Amino acid sequence: MALPLPPGLTPPEIAFLCEMELVTVIPRQRLEGLELLGGRVKPLNPPHRTSLPLWLALLLKRQRRANILPPSWLNTHSLTAILDHETDHDETFSPPPRLPPQSSNNTLPISPPFLSNNTSDAAPDALPYHWLELGEMLLEAASDDFEDPDNVRKLLRGLREVRMAKLRSYVEKLDAAGGVKMNGIGGMEVGEGRAFVMGVIDGLRKIAASREQQRKDRDRDGMEEGDYDDDEMEMQ
Amino acid sequence: MDIDDLLAEVVVDATPRETRDLHELTRSWVAERVAPELLPWPADLMDRVLERIRKQIELVEDQTGNMDPKTNFELIIIQTELERFKFLVRSLLRARIKKIDAHPLHVQALHAASLNTPQPLFSPSEHQYLTSHQTLLSTHYSSSFLGQFPVSLQRLDDTTGGISMIDKPDEDKAVFARALRDIGDIFVEGTDRRFEMKRGDVWVVRWSAIRQWVVGAGTGDVELI
Secondary structure: OOOOOOOOOOHHHHHHHHOOOEEEEEEOOOEOOEEEOOEEEOOEOOOOOEEEEHHHHHHHHHOOOEEEEOOOOOOHHHHHHHHHHHHHOOOOOOOOOOOOOOOOOOOOOOOOOOOOOOOOOOOOOOOOOOHHHHHHHHHHHOHHHOOOHHHHHHHHHHHHHHHHHHHHHHHHHOOOOOOEEOOOOOHHHHHHHHHHHHHHHHHHHHHOHHHHHHHHHHHHHHHHHHHHHHHHHHHO | OOHHHHHHHHHHHHOOHHHHHHHHHHHHHHHHHHOOOOOOOOHHHHHHHHHHHHHHHHHHHHHOOOOOHHHHHHHHHHHHHHHHHHHHHHHHHHHHHHHHHHOHHHHHHHHHHHOOOOOOOOOHHHHHHHHHHHHHHHHHHHHHOHHHOOHHHOOOOOOHHHOOOOOOOOOOOEEEEEEOOOOEEEEOOOOOOEEEEOOOOEEEEEHHHHHHHEOOOOOOOEEEO
16 A cells, blocks of 8 residues: 655645635635534635635535635736746746744744635735646636636746746756755646756766765864864863 | 734634644645655644544534435535545555655664654554564565575675665655745755755755754754645
């Protein structure tokens, strides 16, 4: 029963993660509160908006029990602005949404897919981590809730092209040591780029392995000598 | 600390245990799927999650006979979520078994060393699985061919001669990691690479360089993605 997959998430698994993102829905039917394994779901009272995980929102949408409000960044206006930013800055991805205030040290920090970056009142000027998956899923299941689904689809396609080109251009920065900053990268892009990026870094590392080993040994010797010097100083 | 921080603290503390467990389970699953080596078994978390899954299954069994359309739809939602949880748990376990199968002797030694720490490497059933699997294998090897070798060549875990027979995962493999808190300077051993990792940053970095901060294996200030 061992898992036959290589390390790293597969695209369906990334989509599964994305389905935990919270989205805003407008219920069309009443539904009583439910005690789910992941916490309580508040009762649905039309027409009051509420935030639900995407998987539940899609389930309700397919049964015509609710409408989904697209996230604030998923409209032609915001996407055009983000696309302009992406094409103007060809070195880095557009910045990710602003982080919520830091929680204190003893609590669990929250990160995607559990940040509310995809509700209708989220920041409209940044692509969240699961932007591509979420956009595709919403356009497929709830295109009638969009104002201009065709143009949104076109802009998403454009963003994807620009960003894939950037991901490919990162290859020039890769070297054996790793340590490449990729802020703003999306979940599906990590999944797509992983095999290639890892392959390049690990391959280069193997080529440089003997030089690195020498250096490690030298550093270690250096440290020991350093200790020796300290001892001598103390002796004096 | 300004008002936002205070508010954030209240909000996080108000998150129910169930929701926090879902966050933690999701994070552990991704980490286990991505990390090159086996991570310690999250015992407390899994006990809570498995207990809740068991109760939820009982609830579903109780209500299946109910033909009222409203309860019926609620049941569909409950079952969908139940399946999602079961997938997370199953995939986590299978990813672990894969790593145990790949480097049995190596993880066995690590587990023995971790027994006195608060977080042992295996769950009891994983330990049982590994021990009985290894016993079967070594009995099979020695009866089919190892028994005919000279005694000095019969070991499966020979480390003499400068080369160890025990396979290890590649700890320098690169991983995608995201910082959950500011963690300061990171130094990649054997190279000139030094960089600062701030909260929210995503880096491609060697597993060995960030291992001590990763969720599950270290302080929990970095998550794998």
